[in-house]
Amino acid sequence: MLDRFRTVSELVRVRDDLIPKVMFEPATIAFAQEQAKLAQSIALPSILEHYRTATEPLTAKLLALDALGVGQVSRYLEAFSQASAVSDLIAQSLRVDREFLAATRAFSLSAVPTFETLAGYRSFLDAAGLGLPRWPKVRLLTVAEKRRRFKARLQRKAEPVHVKKAKSLVHRYELTLREILDAVMADAYGEDWAKARLPLCGCNDLLGRWRKRGGDVLDHADYAHYARIMSHPEHFSAVFEAGFDDPQALAALLEDAGRLRAASHHARAFTPEDLRDLRVTWRTIEAGLLAFTADYELETWH
Structure with missing residues (x-):
């Protein structure tokens, strides 16, 4: 110095x-x-x-x-x-x-x-001239200082715009996926499809959650469950082949959607490029799900 x-x-x-x-x-x-x-x-x-x-x-x-x-x-x-x-x-x-x-x-x-x-x-x-920096001095922080510093840390952790958009996108798409998945499985296997079909595709854990917590069965599902249900050979040939060409590719799409969802929702690194990939993944799934939406609607005269 x-x-x-x-x-x-x-x-x-x-x-x-x-x-x-x-x-x-x-x-x-x-x-x-x-x-x-x-x-x-x-x-x-x-x-x-x-x-x-x-x-x-x-x-x-x-x-x-x-x-x-x-x-x-x-x-x-x-x-x-x-x-x-x-x-x-x-x-x-x-x-x-x-x-x-x-x-x-x-x-x-x-x-x-x-x-x-x-x-x-x-x-x-x-x-x-050969001095080194002194050891830091210890000073007791006041409660007010601690609050200000904590508030500043919270402000630095505010969600970027692309994360907010990802969460909104995932919420809307996942609710729509559950709605369509439940409807087409009920059409193919009856309203009680979950009890009969979930054990066959390795989803006993989902069945257990549903029985314990109640509500709609798919409210307790994660992306691995969606993939198992939709890519199961019997389910795919009877139902989901109408919108998707290959069960393994469908499972991979759902796994990608789940991975990106976890990154955006659980304070992990989520970049604008991840938002792009999330959009492309869900738009691809959307293209297949369109096969399970109505082709016609009944118009009435007033």
């Missing part, structure tokens, strides 16, 4: 969380400048020499080191000069090459300064 301050005057004016409201005495600034000039004569690993921090920015970093409470700046001058050079290398590099790796390796092999606390060493690295 401190490597953005290129002059002493910039650092003196800074008022951030790292150095709150610091005012440097002229003597402190003069001492830091003196140490920065002295650091220019300290030998660095040859690979770091090219990245040696110049006097003015190094003065700013040394002032930061003093402000962070790490005393005896001159004691750490050699190690600090190396750390600052590595910081400048990282700031100036656009890619990690052999020179970059050699420089950081040379720094890692250098002696580590001794500090009384870990916080002292962390401040040393921060001032040199």
